[in-house]
Amino acid sequence: MEFRHLRCFLAVAEELHFARAAEKLHMEQSPLSRAIKELEEELCVQLFVRTSRCTRLTLAGKLFLEHVPRIFTVVEQARESVKAAANGFHGQLRIALSDGITPSRLPALLARCREEDPEIEIRLFDVPLAQQIKGLHDDLYDAGFSMAEDAGDGILVEPVWDDELMVAVPARHPVLSHKRIPLEEVLRYPLALGDPAFCEGHARQVDRFLRQQVQEPLIAQRVATFDLMMALVSAGLALGLAGAAHIASSREPNIVGRPLAGTPPMLTTYLLRRDGEPSQALARFIERLQSNGTSQGEALNDEK
Structure with a gap:
């Protein structure tokens, strides 16, 4: 063959x-x-x-x-590993990303890893959640980030950070009269929400929050990406429900991020990895991840 x-x-x-x-x-x-x-x-x-x-x-x-497909992935990873070794790296961490995880936390973490472990190459893979879980079982990835709290047998799932669920609002929209928007006001308007087929964990957390409400949401569109969600909001076609970091990082003009009234609902991001003793490189990565989450949480509390 x-x-x-x-x-x-x-x-x-x-x-x-x-x-x-x-x-x-x-x-x-x-x-x-x-x-x-x-x-x-x-x-x-x-x-x-x-x-x-x-x-x-x-x-x-x-x-x-x-x-x-897994055969081609393994061969490609072997090729990249050889290239990395030729460029001076002595190890590699393969990190899968799913569910449109909150982008703001990763750059600082990756920069710290590069500073403290310069010989370890970190490769990121943006994949659907099902592919991440299968890849973890098949040893295609060392760990992954997702917003799904359950990955089945053999996969450890650990919460690593929270992000406040906020409303993305078109500029000059009536709900902007509220500094903190009551949810019943949000539910009066069409919403752009994540599509479970593409961002399963995020959609599941938001839908669970909405199911606690008496009023049914009016869903204008389910979207595969947060960029598309923000485009719909910027065009004035819907309000969006997303993490504060996603709204803050949007490149679309005419969008205002507003908190919800009452106790702010939180979206949780999880670290996924195979059940078992992690490699030394992965153990150091997890240690930095945990300390980064603690320091950022303390910084946010200081600001409040």
């Missing part, structure tokens, strides 16, 4: 059309079909059912598809 066989399989599995897959790979359809046939003969299974109307994966093909 060669890498060309795997590339051909992956292209056909993604396109489910041999002609489109051949075009994607910049090759003729005949050698593509031959490569798939060679792969099927080596595996002694049929990977695709091909008719004049459609191409679909067999059960064996679907199972094979679960493994092939």
